Amino acid sequence: MGGMTTTAVTATPVVGFEQVTKSYGSVRAVDGLSLVLRPGETVALLGPNGAGKSTTLDLLLGLKQADTGKVEVFGTSPREAIVAGRVGAMLQSGGLMDEVTVGELVKLACDLHPKPYKVADVIARAGIAQIADRKVNKLSGGQAQRVRFALATAGDSDLIVLDEPTTGMDVSARQAFWATMREQADQGRTVLFATHYLEEADAIADRVLVLHRGRLLADGTSAEIKAKAGARRIAFDLDGEIDEVPIRSLPFLTSVTVSNSGSAAGSGHTIRIQSTDADATVHALYGLGVYPRNLEVAGLGLEQAFVAITEAEEAKQS
Amino acid sequence: MNSLIKLELTRALRNRKFLFFSVIYPSVIFLLVSNQTGTVDGTGLSIAKYVMVSMASFGALTAVLMGNSERIAKERENGWVRQLRLTPLPGRGYVLAKTASAAVVSLPSIVVVFIVAAVLKDVRLDAWQWLALTGAIWAGSLVFAALGVAIGYLASGDAVRPITMIVYFGLSILGGLWFPSTTFPTWLQDIAKWLPTHAYAALGQAIEQSQSPHAKDVTLLVVYFALFAGGAAWLYRKDTLKA
Numbered sequence: 001m002g003g004m005t006t007t008a009v010t011a012t013p014v015v016g017f018e019q020v021t022k023s024y025g026s027v028r029a030v031d032g033l034s035l036v037l038r039p040g041e042t043v044a045l046l047g048p049n050g051a052g053k054s055t056t057l058d059l060l061l062g063l064k065q066a067d068t069g070k071v072e073v074f075g076t077s078p079r080e081a082i083v084a085g086r087v088g089a090m091l092q093s094g095g096l097m098d099e100v101t102v103g104e105l106v107k108l109a110c111d112l113h114p115k116p117y118k119v120a121d122v123i124a125r126a127g128i129a130q131i132a133d134r135k136v137n138k139l140s141g142g143q144a145q146r147v148r149f150a151l152a153t154a155g156d157s158d159l160i161v162l163d164e165p166t167t168g169m170d171v172s173a174r175q176a177f178w179a180t181m182r183e184q185a186d187q188g189r190t191v192l193f194a195t196h197y198l199e200e201a202d203a204i205a206d207r208v209l210v211l212h213r214g215r216l217l218a219d220g221t222s223a224e225i226k227a228k229a230g231a232r233r234i235a236f237d238l239d240g241e242i243d244e245v246p247i248r249s250l251p252f253l254t255s256v257t258v259s260n261s262g263s264a265a266g267s268g269h270t271i272r273i274q275s276t277d278a279d280a281t282v283h284a285l286y287g288l289g290v291y292p293r294n295l296e297v298a299g300l301g302l303e304q305a306f307v308a309i310t311e312a313e314e315a316k317q318s
Numbered sequence: 319m320n321s322l323i324k325l326e327l328t329r330a331l332r333n334r335k336f337l338f339f340s341v342i343y344p345s346v347i348f349l350l351v352s353n354q355t356g357t358v359d360g361t362g363l364s365i366a367k368y369v370m371v372s373m374a375s376f377g378a379l380t381a382v383l384m385g386n387s388e389r390i391a392k393e394r395e396n397g398w399v400r401q402l403r404l405t406p407l408p409g410r411g412y413v414l415a416k417t418a419s420a421a422v423v424s425l426p427s428i429v430v431v432f433i434v435a436a437v438l439k440d441v442r443l444d445a446w447q448w449l450a451l452t453g454a455i456w457a458g459s460l461v462f463a464a465l466g467v468a469i470g471y472l473a474s475g476d477a478v479r480p481i482t483m484i485v486y487f488g489l490s491i492l493g494g495l496w497f498p499s500t501t502f503p504t505w506l507q508d509i510a511k512w513l514p515t516h517a518y519a520a521l522g523q524a525i526e527q528s529q530s531p532h533a534k535d536v537t538l539l540v541v542y543f544a545l546f547a548g549g550a551a552w553l554y555r556k557d558t559l560k561a
Contacts, residue, residue, distance in 0.1 A: 083406040095397030099329050111321035112405040
């Protein structure tokens with residue numbers, strides 16, 4: 001590997017979407033999406049069902065054609081990148097060939113890859129050595145996912161695309177899977193995965209893309225996404241009748257909910273606040289002359305950040 | 319591509335039911351029917367010779383039609399076709415591998431009937447006739463391989479078996495593979511003689527009569543092949559855009 005190659009790889013984005021649109025009838029699944037993936041990134045694609053994640057991956061892999069805009073993978077068409085063996089992919093909708101053994105299927109994937117690994121290595125890495133002689137149609141959901149992973153990593157690909165890869169796996173299998181995946185990323189590969197499990201995005205990805213209604217809502221590290229949604233959650237109780245107006249005008253708030261806590265004599269309230277600067281908000285709260293009880297200040301998980309961002313977007317649209 | 323053909327073939331050879339119906343079953347019917355003596359009206363061929371060609375054609379038809387249509391429909395539905403599109407395998411490689419592996423199974427379907435006929439029923443033909451029969455029936459089976467692919471891309475996973483069965487039995491019976499179509503009422507004979515299976519069996523019968531196959535039958539098969547292959551290609555492209 002000379003310096004020339006490295007320069008060339010850094011210069012060309014791994015994936016480039018330019019104003020990409022894809023509709024099904026009147027539904028815009030992907031709506032003017034632009035994004036660039038750089039070599040070596042581990043990127044999570046996050047979004048609720050129907051956000052356009054699967055369509056985005058299908059466009060990226062050349063399984064669907066964009067209505068407008070441009071999709072490039074390593075500076076070429078998706079199909080060319082696949083033919084060159086630069087992309088390994090595992091789709092939720094990707095099925096397996098029935099009535100052959102796991103080992104035979106992995107061998108096929110290695111035979112088809114231009115830069116294949118040894119069959120035994122692929123099997124070992126995917127953790128399917130014990131089921132290599134089993135027929136594909138006799139596998140559990142989690143085992144089938146591992147076989148799909150083996151097919152996606154049958155050769156030395158530069159980009160690995162995974163659509164909800166740990167669906168159907170139990171917790172330990174999920175952890176083992178991500179350990180394997182990290183090895184792939186540590187070897188300098190670019191990894192893009194769509195997931196429902198937000199803790200996975202938080203723990204594994206160094207960049208998170210939040211997709212909603214086919215558009216990119218947020219793009220940053222998971223810490224940045226959390227900050228964008230209001231980084232901290234503050235909760236406390238107030239007794240008696242309260243005046244909501246000064247509470248709602250506390251500084252650095254992104255959201256406030258007030259509910260009856262139903263405690264002593266039914267007159268208490270619980271207030272939940274999200275704040276981008278919890279210290280300043282709490283300081284101002286005491287400045288109001290109230291006496292908050294059971295005060296809690298906690299970090300916002302990515303899941304709540306994600307819900308906050310999509311809710312804010314939906315409020316904007318309605 | 320070669321490795322996919324090999325794997326498809328491994329799978330076909332492991333499927334005992336499929337092997338029974340495409341390789342053994344035609345010979346069994348041949349033995350049951352060819353006991354009768356005499357000739358078939360209008361051909362001058364002994365019943366054994368006539369049925370031998372019918373059953374060899376029937377076996378080849380089974381091998382190329384039955385497995386593929388159902389597999390393709392099911393694999394479109396379960397996503398294996400999509401998974402293959404994420405490999406460097408060219409798009410048509412999938413269909414070609416299926417057709418090639420079916421062609422490998424259809425050869426023994428033909429030859430086993432011939433061996434059974436020659437050894438147990440004393441059917442005698444010139445060497446060139448045996449070779450020409452094998453070649454013609456094998457090549458002719460491509461027409462039905464294309465039909466199988468077209469059905470696989472046309473039907474859903476649930477509907478594919480009944481549709482294949484109707485087409486399979488309809489073509490076999492009406493085309494005269496089971497009973498000579500000369501035993502049909504005239505109106506049915508008029509329909510039967512335009513079917514691809516009728517032209518297919520007629521290829522072999524002409525060779526047994528030491529004639530070259532009739533131009534009408536060859537033309538008919540070529541037209542059907544163009545129709546089925548064209549339809550399969552069109553449906554394949556439609557499916558690829560949709561998937």
